[in-house]
Amino acid sequence: MTFTVRPLSDAEWPAFIGVAYEAFNSSYPLELADKWKEVVEIGRCLAAVDGDLLVGTAGALSFTMTVPGGPIPVAGVTSVAVLPSHRRRGVLSALMRRQLDDLHTKGEAVAALYASEAGIYGRFGYGRAADNLFFRIPTRGSAFVPGAPADPSLRLRVAQPLEAHADLRRVFDAVVRDRPGLYARSDATWRVEVLNDSDHARGGNGPLRCMIVEDDAGPRGYALFRVRRGTTDHDVPDGEVQLFELFATDPAAYALTWRSVLDRDLCSHVHAVSRPVDDPIVHLLAEPRNLNAGWLDELWIRLVDVGRALASRTYAAPADLVIEVDDRVCPWNSGRWRLDTEKGACERTDQAPDLSLPVDVLGAAYLGGRPLQAFAGAGLVREHRKGAARELSTAMSWDPKPWAGLVF
Ligand SMILES: CC(C)(COP(=O)(O)OP(=O)(O)OC[C@H]1O[C@@H](n2cnc3c(N)ncnc32)[C@H](O)[C@@H]1OP(=O)(O)O)[C@@H](O)C(=O)NCCC(=O)NCCS
Missing domain, CATH: 3.30.1050.10 (SCP2 sterol-binding domain)
Structure with a gap:
């Protein structure tokens, strides 16, 4: 097989989606592909082509990411995919080679990515820099330690995620510079990724729901989640809160935001995916074994x-x-x-x-x-x-x- 690597053209977008669709064993409908186009920077995508056939892709997003001390420009490597018919013949290696050369030429000092499999990127000089935790917390065993913060000026509000966009953004923008790894979100990222409530995103679970924690001055925390409704064999309610995102600007708002999902009626568990390794919930829960924590590279x-x-x-x-x-x-x-x-x-x-x-x-x-x-x-x-x-x-x-x- 001979192939070449070159920039992707706008006209190749459907083929680009076709490669991702096959490579990731995806099942999303094609209208989502149009939405994804709003996030991907086509001018920064590379194509590997075998004759007329697009066989591999790699993209880069122009992030402003927090590193220790503050935000810097970082290339967010994305959409790395090779057609199953063309694997293990060096296509990814050639894409990585070209991308690193391009980043160096443009003066971009740092690249970041999420790896689909942990064994892929070390050979290209990437190091595992962050981890995340996931929890499955029984709601009945979720009492907080004595002395957990509380602020009587705070109240809870049920919100529709899309309508609450400005409030969510205000909280996120207040915390994004605090933690290395967090990156500024474009309008498209909010719309297409964070607030995506398509059938595909729901995956058979409930709609995206939102709880906001606020005082008279405005929002101080939020949780985005779905509820997978369910019952036990004996018809007892046994739903699960699937917590997708939770941010707060201060400890009292943080504690109340967690309570808003841990106290959800008719749910026996909160399943929180991708939480930071130093998530304060680890210290708030009176019985930390009830975190049922697991660990992944991030x-x-x-x-x-x-x-x-x-x-x-x-x-x-x-x-x-x-x-x-x-x-x-x-x-x-x-x-x-x-x-x-x-x-x-x-x-x-x-x-x-x-x-x-x-x-x-x-x-x-x-x-x-x-x-x-x-x-x-x-x-x-x-x-x-x-x-x-x-x-x-x-x-x-x-x-x-x-x-x-x-x-x-
Ligand atoms: C992962 C993927 C991009 C690799 O593409 P490829 O063209 O087959 O990779 P290459 O032929 O250039 O392989 C380069 C090296 O990586 C290794 N490698 C490739 N895929 C690997 C994987 N999934 N796990 C571990 N090693 C892998 C190869 O064995 C080869 O090793 P070597 O340098 O010791 O010979 C491709 O298999 C794919 O599209 N997978 C599904 C989508 C995906 O996971 N994309 C990555 C998103 S982060």
Whole structure:
């Protein structure tokens, strides 16, 4: 098979959707494809073609994503797909090669993605930078600890998600800069993804529902969820709240927003997918075993330009050391970099290295959620000066822990 990689043309949109439809074993109707077009930046999509046939795709979204210290531009890699007839012959590798070259040429220092399978992207220099937790909390075992915050000025409001868009956005925009990994949402992202209530999105469950927590000054929290109605064998109500999104601006609003789903009548459980690993609910629940928590990898990060990426974030503690980076995919990153966090600088140097590591490990630690010290324990970071791994690990760690919260 011979194939070439080039930019996607607008006329190829139906073929682009066709590749995604096959590659992801999708079942969505074609009208959703038109909506998806509002989110995808066609000018930033790549096509792999075999003759006249589109066989592979990869896109990039122009995100403003929070990293430790504040928001920076990040390329959100999306729509990576190869036709089943053309797999394991290097199509993805060629798309990744071209995309990384393009990002580097355009001066984009950091790329991020959600991986459909955890085994795919490490070879392209992406590191597992964030995790998420999922919970299945029995509503009857969901009492909070004594001393959980409460604010009598707060009240609950039932809202229609689409009509409440401005309120939801106000809460989200107030928190997006607090947590590494969260990214600013366009109007299209709200409409097409967050507030999507198509039959396909419902998946046989109930409509999208919304509870807002507010005071006289406006909204301070919200929960978006569906209720899967059900009964036990004995006809006892046994519904499940499927919590899709929950944000709040302060602890009291956060606690009440959680109560609004945990106290939902006729439901025996709240199933919360994709919550941050340091979600305060872990500390609010009086019986934390009732979280029934599970764990998954979430964001993957690729440092496209090591020097600019490391100079673009803030550090939790001072560090001044020389890092030797091994990057076989993007050789412009390989070599020695002196990171001086006090000066906010990361520049090329000939000085002897304090430690050596592969670029994917640096990507994994970039958002502050993955301690480098643990990679040193695994033998993936090599110290040339005793204590260097701990120094860099402490400097790069960050609270709160990274989490993007919305698949792209
Ligand atoms: C994942 C996918 C894009 C791979 O495309 P491909 O063209 O077959 O990949 P390549 O031939 O370039 O493979 C490159 C390497 O990745 C490996 N690889 C590919 N898919 C993999 C997977 N799902 N899990 C683990 N490794 C994988 C290959 O074995 C190969 O390894 P090597 O470098 O050691 O030889 C394709 O299988 C696909 O479209 N899957 C369904 C949709 C999907 O999951 N997309 C990714 C969204 S994040």
